[in-house]
Amino acid sequence: MNQTKKTWKRLSTSLVAFSLFSVALAGCSGGNAGSNVNETPSSSPSETASPDTSNPPAAGPLKFSITTQLNNAHPPVLDGNPIWEQFEKLTNTDITINFVPNANYADKFNLSLAGGDLTEVVMAPSKVIKATAFVNAARGGAFWDLTDELPKYPKIMKNMNDIILANTAIDGRTYGIPQPRPTARVGLLYRKDWFDQHGINVPTTMEEFYAAAKELKAKMPDVIPFSYADQTTESTWNGLDLFTVSQGGYNIWGLDDGKVTPYYETPEYMNVLNMFRDMYNEGLLNKDLAIVQGAQKKEAISTGKAAMFATAYGDIKSIQDAITKIDPNAEIGLLPVINGKTNATSGHNGLFVLPKSKVKTQEEVNAILSYFERVLEEDIILLSSYGIEGRTFNNVDGAPSFISPEAEAQFKENVAPIGGIIISSIVTRWKNDKPMDTMVKDAIEQYGPTAVANLSDPFVSPTYVEKGGELDKIVYDARVKYIMGELDENGYAAAIAEWRKQGGEKMIAEYTEEYNKANSQ
Numbered sequence: 001m002n003q004t005k006k007t008w009k010r011l012s013t014s015l016v017a018f019s020l021f022s023v024a025l026a027g028c029s030g031g032n033a034g035s036n037v038n039e040t041p042s043s044s045p046s047e048t049a050s051p052d053t054s055n056p057p058a059a060g061p062l063k064f065s066i067t068t069q070l071n072n073a074h075p076p077v078l079d080g081n082p083i084w085e086q087f088e089k090l091t092n093t094d095i096t097i098n099f100v101p102n103a104n105y106a107d108k109f110n111l112s113l114a115g116g117d118l119t120e121v122v123m124a125p126s127k128v129i130k131a132t133a134f135v136n137a138a139r140g141g142a143f144w145d146l147t148d149e150l151p152k153y154p155k156i157m158k159n160m161n162d163i164i165l166a167n168t169a170i171d172g173r174t175y176g177i178p179q180p181r182p183t184a185r186v187g188l189l190y191r192k193d194w195f196d197q198h199g200i201n202v203p204t205t206m207e208e209f210y211a212a213a214k215e216l217k218a219k220m221p222d223v224i225p226f227s228y229a230d231q232t233t234e235s236t237w238n239g240l241d242l243f244t245v246s247q248g249g250y251n252i253w254g255l256d257d258g259k260v261t262p263y264y265e266t267p268e269y270m271n272v273l274n275m276f277r278d279m280y281n282e283g284l285l286n287k288d289l290a291i292v293q294g295a296q297k298k299e300a301i302s303t304g305k306a307a308m309f310a311t312a313y314g315d316i317k318s319i320q321d322a323i324t325k326i327d328p329n330a331e332i333g334l335l336p337v338i339n340g341k342t343n344a345t346s347g348h349n350g351l352f353v354l355p356k357s358k359v360k361t362q363e364e365v366n367a368i369l370s371y372f373e374r375v376l377e378e379d380i381i382l383l384s385s386y387g388i389e390g391r392t393f394n395n396v397d398g399a400p401s402f403i404s405p406e407a408e409a410q411f412k413e414n415v416a417p418i419g420g421i422i423i424s425s426i427v428t429r430w431k432n433d434k435p436m437d438t439m440v441k442d443a444i445e446q447y448g449p450t451a452v453a454n455l456s457d458p459f460v461s462p463t464y465v466e467k468g469g470e471l472d473k474i475v476y477d478a479r480v481k482y483i484m485g486e487l488d489e490n491g492y493a494a495a496i497a498e499w500r501k502q503g504g505e506k507m508i509a510e511y512t513e514e515y516n517k518a519n520s521q
Contacts, residue, residue, distance in 0.1 A: 005409060055503050061088070062367055065119035066352075067098040067112070069105050080365050083387050083480070089385065097421060104185050106131075113137055118257055118355040121368060124176060125350035135170055143175040144354040144365050155376035158511070159426050161449060164347040167457040172518050176351030179373055182313075182426050183347035184336070184447035189301065189316055190308040192333035194220065205339045206243045209308075210275055213284045216307050225284045227306035228276070228482070229297035232469070232476045236345060237294060238240070239310030240479075243272045244454040253456035253511065260455055260511035262504070264475060264496050273492075276483045290480045312439045320436065337442035344451035375422040385428070394395035399432035427514040459514035463506040470505070474499045 082126040083392055088094065100108050100118055105125065110133050112118055128134050135473050137143065147169075150156055159180045168234040188209075195212075198219045203209040212227035228238055235241050235252070245251050251269025263269040264517055278284045286292065286300065299313065300306035302322035323330040336342060352372070359365055374380065386400040392407050393400045402408035426448075427441045464471065478495030482489040487495070496504075 010398060061092050061512075062371055063094040063096075064121060064368060064371075065096040066121040066123070066421060067100060067109075067119045068123040069102045069125065070099045070420075071102050071360035082391065083383065086388060087380070087383060090379060091371060093371060095421065106277065110134075113142070116357055117181055118358055120354065120358045120364075122353050122355065123179070124353050126348060129168065129170075129176075129351055130465070132460075132462065132465055134199055134239040135440070135460050138170045138173075138175040142355060142357070144356060144359060145173050146177065146354075146365075146369070147172075147174045150177070153373040155373050156369075156423065159376070159423065159451055161458075163302060163451065163453050165343050166453070167346050168348050170457055170460075173230055174351075176353035177350055177369070178347075179349040179423050180426050181345065181347055182342040182444040182445055182448060183453075184342050185312045185314070185345050186310065186342050187313055187337065187443070188239070188242075188308055188310055188335040189319060190333050190335065191301070191330065193331040194223075194307055195327060197334070198332075198365060202333065202335065203338070205336075206246055206272070206275065207340065209243070210279065212307070213279060214282070217282070217284055224286050224300060225308060226279065227294045227297045227309035227354040228285045228289045229294055230289050230476070230480050231293065232472045234294065236343065237311060238297070240272055242310055242338055243275070243342045244269050245343045248493040250451045251343040251454040253454050255455060255515070258512070259506060259508060260515050261457075265493070265500070270509060273479065273482055277485065280483050281485060285483075290484065301332075313443050316440060317436055334439060334443065337447055338381075342406070342447055344450050344453045346454075346457055361509040372423055376425060380422070380430055381425060384422070395430070399430055401432065420422060455515070456511050457513050458518065461507045461510040463503045463510060464498060467503055471499060471503050474502065 001283065044425075061194075065482045096119075106128050107121070107480075109124065109128055110131070110207050112122075113133060120209060124134060141153070143390050150160070158180060163183045163185060164178050165174060168176070176277050190202070192202075194200070194216070198215070198218075200212050201208065201214050203212045209226075215221060216225040221362075226239075230238055231239075241251055244263060244266075247268040248264055249272075250263040256266075276285065280287075280289070286306070294311075297309055298311060298319065301309050304317045304323060304326050313334060313336060316332055320332045323332065354365060354368060356375070359368065375384075382400060386402065389395055389400075391403075393402050395401075427444055429441060461468075472497060478487060478499075480486075500508075
């Protein structure tokens with residue numbers, strides 16, 4: 001991976017500096033910084049359980065390089081940026097960030113891994129950490145095993161749960177710092193104003209959902225009761241997995257008589273397929289479900305064409321903002337669970353790994369972990385969320401507020417996820433949170449611990465790594481054709497038999513072997 005040196009340039013206004021920094025937080029270009037990672041930050045979080053409290057903090061800044069993903073067209077300017085300077089000051093760091101475009105990050109990561117050309121900290125995204133090259137490297141001792149270290153850092157651990165730790169582990173060991181995401185994220189959004197207007201009961205079960213869809217069609221014939229998109233990997237977000245787990249079924253993979261087994265022929269899954277098949281036949285789903293993308297599914301409700309759809313909890317705000325422009329009286333509601341359950345997502349965006357070739361000692365490991373703990377302090381969260389008080393935001397009654405609509409617009413336009421350089425809190429609450437914000441955050445916290453996990457997520461199937469796309473397509477084609485009435489039950493069963501023949505049986509055996517190995521330790 002080629003590093004680019006920092007472009008040093010004074011920024012003419014603090015607002016411009018702010019917006020550039022905001023982009024920078026997603027991933028920043030940098031020169032060849034030193035590797036004095038054994039220097040401990042002098043500003044340590046008050047709740048951190050220091051791995052070695054006998055050594056006083058070093059006076060100098062912690063220097064290290066980090067490789068992360070770039071989601072923007074160009075690397076931003078850092079020097080002269082007051083917010084970036086404040087970030088390094090508060091964390092007592094001197095950070096160089098090697099910036100790699102997201103589109104080819106996985107390839108670059110694998111090349112760097114093979115060539116030993118790694119920085120002290122490297123973001124290994126979720127699609128990388130279950131690939132053969134990464135798994136073999138971890139098993140071979142290329143990265144520090146942090147399984148026993150992470151529990152010493154309470155702020156980091158506060159943002160983890162069993163699903164996140166399991167899904168980022170290899171053979172039950174954690175070879176990095178997970179970048180957490182909410183495990184409970186999938187629910188139904190619906191037009192609450194329409195439900196209220198027509199006296200339709202808000203569904204809490206799959207049966208009630210089907211009844212509500214039929215009632216909506218009867219009372220609003222021009223509206224699509226349920227906006228549905230089905231692509232190869234869409235089942236997490238389109239309601240298929242949500243409704244399956246609501247009946248006690250698997251989240252794609254579960255345990256059946258000692259075998260890790262997919263849900264493709266289970267009664268719970270087939271109940272959902274049969275419901276969608278009936279709904280399609282009755283005009284309760286959009287007819288173009290096989291070709292629309294997720295964005296088009298959302299657009300149907302945000303433009304007033306549909307009444308319900310499955311998506312991430314957090315989409316409620318953007319959908320509400322969009323529909324309000326068309327209908328000021330429109331109101332979007334959230335159903336975070338069906339029958340008290342939701343399907344868990346993987347709960348992470350990958351791992352920050354510490355290569356042993358660059359991070360040589362336990363003291364260096366401790367210093368880097370202390371940095372990741374430090375950035376979960378309130379002052380850093382505030383800085384990365386709003387900037388600097390008096391420059392980009394004002395503090396009104398203990399709640400941050402942008403100094404102007406222009407400042408807020410710049411922030412919304414330019415701030416990418418700060419996960420490029422720090423781990424993020426799963427939930428951050430502000431005193432000025434609106435009821436909709438609170439509702440989403442409450443749902444994430446309430447249902448995260450009980451979200452139904454995909455049993456295969458912690459494990460690696462070499463067969464799936466090799467031909468997962470091909471196998472997924474067999475299942476996807478069969479599912480869509482069955483819903484649309486182009487396959488009967490026998491045709492669907494034949495397709496699943498073909499999936500098993502082409503590699504599905506090997507996947508079952510491989511996942512089962514991994515599961516048994518993990519549970520025998």
